[in-house]
Amino acid sequence: TLSLSELQAYLKDLGAPIPIPAFPSAEPIHNPNDIYRSYIAAALETLVDCDRLLLNESLQKPSTASKGDLVLVLPRLRLKGVKPSDLAAELALKFPALSLVNPPLPLDNYLQFFYSHKALPRLLLPYISERGNFYGKRCSPTTDGLNNKRKKAIIEFSSPNIAKEFHAGHLRSIILGAFLANLYESMGWDVVRVNYLGDWGKQFGLLAVGWDKYGSEEQLGAQPLRHLLDVYVRISAEFRPEEEARARARDNGRPDMVAEIESRGLFAQRNAFFKRMEDGDEAALALWRRFRDISIDRYVDVYARLGVGFDVYTGESQVDPATVATVEAALKERGVLEEYQGSWVICFDKHGAKGLGTAVLRGRTGTTTYLLRDVAAVLDRAKQYSFDEMIYVVSSEQDSYFQRVFKTAELMGRPDLAAKLRHVNFGKVTGMSSRLGNVKLLNDILDTCASAMHRVMRANATKYAQVSDPDAIADTVGIAAVMVQDMSGKRINNYPFDINRMTSFEGDTGPYLQYCHARLASVARKAKEAGIDPAAVGGDGGSGDIDYSHLEDDHSAALLRLMGQYPDVVGMAFKNLEPSTILTYLFRLARQLSSSYDVLRVTGAPGGPGVALARAALYENARQVLGNGMRLLGIRPVDR
Numbered sequence: 042t043l044s045l046s047e048l049q050a051y052l053k054d055l056g057a058p059i060p061i062p063a064f065p066s067a068e069p070i071h072n073p074n075d076i077y078r079s080y081i082a083a084a085l086e087t088l089v090d091c092d093r094l095l096l097n098e099s100l101q102k103p104s105t106a107s108k109g110d111l112v113l114v115l116p117r118l119r120l121k122g123v124k125p126s127d128l129a130a131e132l133a134l135k136f137p138a139l140s141l142v143n144p145p146l147p148l149d150n151y152l153q154f155f156y157s158h159k160a161l162p163r164l165l166l167p168y169i170s171e172r173g174n175f176y177g178k179r180c181s182p183t184t185d186g187l188n189n190k191r192k193k194a195i196i197e198f199s200s201p202n203i204a205k206e207f208h209a210g211h212l213r214s215i216i217l218g219a220f221l222a223n224l225y226e227s228m229g230w231d232v233v234r235v236n237y238l239g240d241w242g243k244q245f246g247l248l249a250v251g252w253d254k255y256g257s258e259e260q261l262g263a264q265p266l267r268h269l270l271d272v273y274v275r276i277s278a279e280f281r282p283e284e285e286a287r288a289r290a291r292d293n294g295r296p297d298m299v300a301e302i303e304s305r306g307l308f309a310q311r312n313a314f315f316k317r318m319e320d321g322d323e324a325a326l327a328l329w330r331r332f333r334d335i336s337i338d339r340y341v342d343v344y345a346r347l348g349v350g351f352d353v354y355t356g357e358s359q360v361d362p363a364t365v366a367t368v369e370a371a372l373k374e375r376g377v378l379e380e381y382q383g384s385w386v387i388c389f390d391k392h393g394a395k396g397l398g399t400a401v402l403r404g405r406t407g408t409t410t411y412l413l414r415d416v417a418a419v420l421d422r423a424k425q426y427s428f429d430e431m432i433y434v435v436s437s438e439q440d441s442y443f444q445r446v447f448k449t450a451e452l453m454g455r456p457d458l459a460a461k462l463r464h465v466n467f468g469k470v471t472g473m474s475s476r477l478g479n480v481k482l483l484n485d486i487l488d489t490c491a492s493a494m495h496r497v498m499r500a501n502a503t504k505y506a507q508v509s510d511p512d513a514i515a516d517t518v519g520i521a522a523v524m525v526q527d528m529s530g531k532r533i534n535n536y537p538f539d540i541n542r543m544t545s546f547e548g549d550t551g552p553y554l555q556y557c558h559a560r561l562a563s564v565a566r567k568a569k570e571a572g573i574d575p576a577a578v579g580g581d582g583g584s585g586d587i588d589y590s591h592l593e594d595d596h597s598a599a600l601l602r603l604m605g606q607y608p609d610v611v612g613m614a615f616k617n618l619e620p621s622t623i624l625t626y627l628f629r630l631a632r633q634l635s636s637s638y639d640v641l642r643v644t645g646a647p648g649g650p651g652v653a654l655a656r657a658a659l660y661e662n663a664r665q666v667l668g669n670g671m672r673l674l675g676i677r678p679v680d681r
């Protein structure tokens with residue numbers, strides 16, 4: 042780790058005045074850009090009559106690196122009686138010499154700052170290597186201003202339905218949710234990872250009816266998830282005609298026929314079983330519990346394959362009936378919950394939520410609905426965790442559903458809680474079932490990707506021969522392939538599942554990212570073999586060995602400038618909750634690296650061992666940044 046005194050020592054060596062000028066929002070030990078911003082703002086303070094915090098905030102990252110590392114956006118200062126462009130020219134003339142940045146340049150309404158190539162390696166290499174795996178993570182917990190308590194976020198993701206198909210939506214939810222959980226932790230939050238299983242409801246009644254007819258203990262023991270899915274698919278097919286008849290009756294405005302259909306056949310059996318569950322019938326609950334436990338056991342393994350773990354497996358079944366009663370009472374008392382043809386409903390249109398329609402909270406047979414359970418779960422979790430924010434990572438198909446959940450929490454008199462809830466949505470993956478055929482479980486999806494990856498790897502026989510455990514690597518890289526494809530675009534966009542493209546080593550793919558990481562690891566291995574230890578940077582006496590003057594060229598600087606941006610990029614992703622923000626950055630870093638190897642050679646570099654050591658240190662720190670970004674996204678970097 043990096044201490045403030047170590048950092049000050051590096052800065053002092055660079056000729057920068059100590060201590061670093063303080064700004065409330067600046068975290069010099071977390072973000073190198075904050076160091077630059079602090080020094081520049083402090084210098085500007087002596088030249089412009091303007092609030093120093095505003096000066097600091099008005100130093101922004103330009104759209105492209107060619108426009109500078111930071112620009113002062115003069116119109117933001119809102120100074121009266123001065124033309125921003127005149128002021129830019131004037132400031133450029135008067136700006137004092139700073140060792141960290143070159144003299145600034147005026148450009149229209151901006152003042153451009155470029156980081157000094159001399160200072161970059163001297164500051165950033167020891168900085169990044171001291172921060173190590175923590176580079177990009179905040180050092181201090183994020184607390185609420187009132188009582189200094191660390192902020193807590195509940196991130197609910199994946200949440201599959203027991204015995205139902207594991208679809209692409211659940212996969213996207215895992216990938217995005219795991220990333221968000223890492224991201225919140227990086228930003229100093231306390232995070233609870235919650236899996237809210239679809240383990241209650243009428244479909245469970247239907248599964249029980251199906252189990253009676255088609256269940257096999259033997260198959261359940263061998264392949265529980267597959268067998269439960271098979272049973273559910275079979276009984277659902279049988280049930281479909283009844284469901285369709287009911288839908289027709291409802292559309293024709295025939296509640297009498299709806300009731301009639303529900304009173305017989307599989308309909309009646311399904312509803313009766315679920316009613317027994319809700320009434321606490323021990324035999325019904327025992328079967329339900331068994332299916333649930335077996336499923337969770339398997340889920341744990343499958344998630345582990347993705348490197349994901351949950352703090353809690355809860356689910357629709359775990360909602361406290363007493364809380365459900367509290368919700369209903371509060372809503373009735375406020376005149377929000379009303380009876381309609383034997384059900385209890387909310388007409389959102391009547392309560393200032395036009396467009397949300399009418400929703401059932403308790404059905405005709407007296408059982409709870411998905412919506413009622415979700416609202417009660419909000420209260421349960423507030424009591425159990427007292428969270429500051431709760432994020433639901435669910436597909437955009439449930440956009441209006443979550444608006445209903447949040448609105449209901451508000452209508453029952455808890456606007457305070459409703460304000461903490463957030464639906465982070467995402468678009469569809471198209472063509473997965475048509476391309477992968479009869480793939481219905483998460484493991485099937487991952488197996489398919491791993492074997493496609495294995496085929497691509499085999500195509501390069503020489504490299505393939507160097508991989509000691511090709512099965513494991515194919516799995517890890519195949520998973521990176523799926524993840525990167527999933528996180529490349531804005532999350533709201535739909536994207537086509539394309540196994541050929543995602544497993545390619547060319548283009549912005551997971552394999553390309555893994556390749557870049559492995560290549561950097563190989564650079565380090567080869568350097569070590571040649572007697573060069575790039576880990577010698579910074580730390581206890583190591584930094585003295587490196588001659589940073591070998592890293593002042595444009596190529597090294599371009600790489601370093603990018604490496605220094607990483608904490609800001611994480612901060613940006615925390616604002617928009619878009620993994621693509623991180624990925625775009627990592628690909629920029631990867632491409633910059635790819636174009637560096639020929640120019641900045643390590644072993645056999647002209648200039649001798651001094652140059653080789655400096656460059657090896659540069660690459661080793663680039664590997665650290667690349668790896669940190671990959672891990673933040675949930676990708677396990679490979680070394681070979």
Ligand code: ARG
Binds near residue numbers: 200202237238415433
């Ligand atoms: N089990 C649901 C589904 O598969 C997702 C659950 C989302 N979370 C929630 N709190 N409703 O569609």
